[in-house]
Amino acid sequence: MPERLVPKSLTDRVWHYCPGCSHGIVHRLIAEVIDELEIQGTVIGVAPVGCAYNNYEYFNFDIIQAAHGRAPAVATGVKRVLPDRMVFTYQGDGDLAAIGTAEIIHAAARGENFTTVFINNAIYGMTSGQMAPTTLPNQVTMTSPNGRDTSSQGFPIRMSEMLALQDGTAFVERVSTHDVRHIIQAKRAIKKAFKVQQAGLGFSIVEVLSTCPTNWGLSPLKAQKWLEENMIPYYALGNIKGKDIKV
Amino acid sequence: MGEKVLMKGNDVIAEASIRAGCKCYFGYPITPQTEISHYLAEALPKIGGVFLQAESEIAAINMVYGASSAGIRAMTSSSSPGISLKQEGISYIAGAEIPAVVVNVVRCGPGLGGILPGQCDYFQATKGGGHGDYHNIVLAPNSVQELYELTVRCFNLADKYRMCAMLMADGSLGQMMEAVEFREIEDIEAIDKPWATNGMGTRGHSNYISSVNVNPDELEKLNQRLQAKYREVTKNEIMYEEVNCDNADIMVVSYGTTSRIIKNVIKDARKMGINVGLFRPISLWPFPYDELGKHASHVKAFLSVELSAGQMIDDVRLSVNGKKNCYFYGRTGGNIPSQKEILDEIVKILEKEDR
Known part of the structure; x- marks a missing residue:
């Protein structure tokens, strides 16, 4: 019998995510971090609206599914009444950077002591590929068929930089999932964000640049390359706040 | 205490x-x-x-x-x-x-x-x-x-x-x-x-909401x-209050602040020889349809008095189910109806019903 390779904090369920999608990778990283920190019994996740709406099928710990964009408010409610639990939200770019902008900014400003894992794939995946607040200039989507025209459709929002400006924010890092080296860095950042929460230092967020091959119209391999060549120049990788925190 | x-x-x-x-x-x-x-x-x-x-x-x-x-x-x-x-x-x-x-x-x-x-x-x-x-x-x-x-x-x-x-x-x-x-x-x-969802702890399984x-x-x-x-x-869980309902000529249906005014209208009306009943739903949902509707057998008409343009009147009509006429009197904009306004309305309705 081979050793079970799935983390304790994941179920055995097969992903419903498309081939080449980053959600599965990030789910696994979160589960590994939770196992390593031994917090499976005290962690409560808040699921978004978007492709990961039912991540409670995959995560083997308590999850609350929230309305679109409202995960930071829901997490605030949980963490305020159960301050000794570990709480995190899992949100996409439509959820966090469009409809839920107010909730995330104010959670950060209040220094809410939970962690956010922000999946930025520059498109609305679940609703079939519309322009997101993080869609790049000239990027073709179903609602920017000629490419995002910044003169009429505005500019992509760099949420991490904006959230880092809030005094209540303790830790911000932007990572990527396009190759193994970056995936390992992503896990390190997620772990540190959780430890920042454990230490009670305030709001922590990890923005994960992610692929959506289906709605980008690319193969999984080409999607990884597209992320590297197009997203990283706009969304600089690395720590934005809290680099020197020792946890 | x-x-x-x-x-x-x-x-x-x-x-x-x-x-x-x-x-x-x-x-x-x-x-x-x-x-x-x-x-x-x-x-x-x-x-x-x-x-x-x-x-x-x-x-x-x-x-x-x-x-x-x-x-x-x-x-x-x-x-x-x-x-x-x-x-x-x-x-x-x-x-x-x-x-x-x-x-x-x-x-x-x-x-x-x-x-x-x-x-x-x-x-x-x-x-x-x-x-x-x-x-x-x-x-x-x-x-x-x-x-x-x-x-x-x-x-x-x-x-x-x-x-x-x-x-x-x-x-x-x-x-x-x-x-x-x-x-x-x-x-x-x-x-x-x-x-x-308070952390699975020793529960042995995860919960989700x-x-x-x-x-x-x-x-x-x-x-x-x-x-x-x-x-x-x-x-x-149905809750309601009945005041002077058994011998009422007309049943006023009212809740909240307006129902307090009706209690005074009942006294004013009695001086004029009119028996006004008050049916006050306390649970607006679930609404006391049957409890209100049973009064259709003995009153001449129903009157819903509200601080609205007529909303609960729909549930009054559903309760009465066509057995008697249902009237509405309401004020909006933050105005509160006076006892006299409501009493005048009651007199008007009873004159019409008695014709």
Whole structure:
């Protein structure tokens, strides 16, 4: 019998995510971090609206599914009444950077002591590929068929930089999932964000640049390359706040 | 205990929530209910509870959703325009089957409307309010004493049925000072919540709270379960008051602030030889259809008096089911009808019915 390779904090369920999608990778990283920190019994996740709406099928710990964009408010409610639990939200770019902008900014400003894992794939995946607040200039989507025209459709929002400006924010890092080296860095950042929460230092967020091959119209391999060549120049990788925190 | 104190309605709602075991309050300022948050901002931290002024009504109801999912008694309060913003969250609370207490100190609309009392949110409160097939329990007090008793009841019912219970007051009740006695009226029980997402600990399995299900048969099952629950609530939780109903010539149906005026109209009418009855629904949902409808056998007509353009009148008609004429008299914009206005209306209706 081979050793079970799935983390304790994941179920055995097969992903419903498309081939080449980053959600599965990030789910696994979160589960590994939770196992390593031994917090499976005290962690409560808040699921978004978007492709990961039912991540409670995959995560083997308590999850609350929230309305679109409202995960930071829901997490605030949980963490305020159960301050000794570990709480995190899992949100996409439509959820966090469009409809839920107010909730995330104010959670950060209040220094809410939970962690956010922000999946930025520059498109609305679940609703079939519309322009997101993080869609790049000239990027073709179903609602920017000629490419995002910044003169009429505005500019992509760099949420991490904006959230880092809030005094209540303790830790911000932007990572990527396009190759193994970056995936390992992503896990390190997620772990540190959780430890920042454990230490009670305030709001922590990890923005994960992610692929959506289906709605980008690319193969999984080409999607990884597209992320590297197009997203990283706009969304600089690395720590934005809290680099020197020792946890 | 047992001693009467003079208190403002909104303060009593706040005090009642603490006595009911509410451990956290999330809200956003809006007139005419701000005293609730003033009171709780002081009182909740003293008992180790949480008071948080949210960035919006939307955030506030979702904070309630989070705290309640964690198994803790939670409340939010607002007034009409703010309650509109909460409807998304209330629909999720219904779908996810978690308890919540929402207080609406109703003002007059539509839009930003005005800050004076209204009863114009009756449709929104009793017919769903947000998207989907669901109901909230809606209790309508008509005195400061009842603000206490029904707030406590809202918490108990919300936990019992795992649904949203709404206290529907109005601006004049919220702002009114009246004597209140904080008597032990209901057992405030700690209900076991094995469904709560409070960390799996030694539970041995994970819990999740969700209102989403893309499987049509499973979602239909949820809807059937909700409807069965609503039938159960309807069977068990109807509340109403009857005054002078047995010999009434005409039955006035009224709740909240307006029902107090009717009690005086009854006295005025008696001097003129007219027997007016008052039927006061206390639970607006579930509505006492049968209890009101049975009076169709002996009264000449029904009159719904509301601070609206005519909303509860629809439920009065459903109760009476065509057996007698149903009339409506209402004022809007924050105006309150006088005893004389209502009595004149009653005289007019009876003249018409007697012709």
